[in-house]
Amino acid sequence: xxxxxxxxxxxxxxxxxxxxxxxxxxxPIDESIIRQVVENATYAPSHGNLQPWKFVxxxxxxxxxxxxxxxxxxxxxxxxxxxxxxxDGLLANPLKAGCVVALCLKRDPNKKxxxxxxxxxxxxxxxxxYLTVTAxxxxxxWTTGGVTYKESAxxxxxxxxxxxxxxxxxxxxxxxxxxxxxxxxxxxxxEWVLA
Numbered sequence: 001x002x003x004x005x006x007x008x009x010x011x012x013x014x015x016x017x018x019x020x021x022x023x024x025x026x027x028p029i030d031e032s033i034i035r036q037v038v039e040n041a042t043y044a045p046s047h048g049n050l051q052p053w054k055f056v057x058x059x060x061x062x063x064x065x066x067x068x069x070x071x072x073x074x075x076x077x078x079x080x081x082x083x084x085x086x087x088d089g090l091l092a093n094p095l096k097a098g099c100v101v102a103l104c105l106k107r108d109p110n111k112k113x114x115x116x117x118x119x120x121x122x123x124x125x126x127x128x129x130y131l132t133v134t135a136x137x138x139x140x141x142w143t144t145g146g147v148t149y150k151e152s153a154x155x156x157x158x159x160x161x162x163x164x165x166x167x168x169x170x171x172x173x174x175x176x177x178x179x180x181x182x183x184x185x186x187x188x189x190x191e192w193v194l195a
Contacts, residue, residue, distance in 0.1 A: 015130050016178040018139025020096035023172030029098035040132045046121035047113045053122045056102035063094040070147045097170040102157050105164040139174040
């Protein structure tokens with residue numbers, strides 16, 4: 001197989017995080033594209049081909065279900081730290097996106113490999129999502145906000161005690177593009193060992 005290397009390089013360098021406030025909430029995303037994004041995620045590498053990911057896809061009215069769940073969980077568990085703006089954001093943000101994907105890690109029950117390797121596999125799957133939405137001209141955003149670290153949220157996403165919710169991937173039609181951010185010089189981040 002041959003690929004246009006320059007196009008692949010451009011795709012990788014064009015990937016941006018595009019936040020919900022930058023989306024056009026009135027522009028739906030074709031379900032076939034969302035299916036392709038999720039399918040491409042499943043082609044990420046994983047040690048022993050465990051494929052430790054699980055994706056819960058919220059589209060249409062499903063976004064409202066997610067919004068209500070996370071806002072109410074926050075309200076019920078925040079106590080005196082409750083902030084109305086946070087509550088309102090949890091209710092509003094899923095509705096700004098065309099789709100929200102819960103990113104879940106399902107631990108191997110045999111625990112053949114360290115958990116870090118399963119976390120890395122899910123992260124690779126998310127990068128596949130990012131590259132796919134970029135190729136379609138859509139915006140993507142991986143957030144670990146909201147209910148990500150709440151043990152009490154696991155049941156809603158069908159997770160067991162050892163599993164992890166690793167955040168949410170928002171997909172939306174871009175209304176306001178994210179600018180490119182400067183990257184560190186390669187020599188500042190790469191060490192070459194030649195002999």
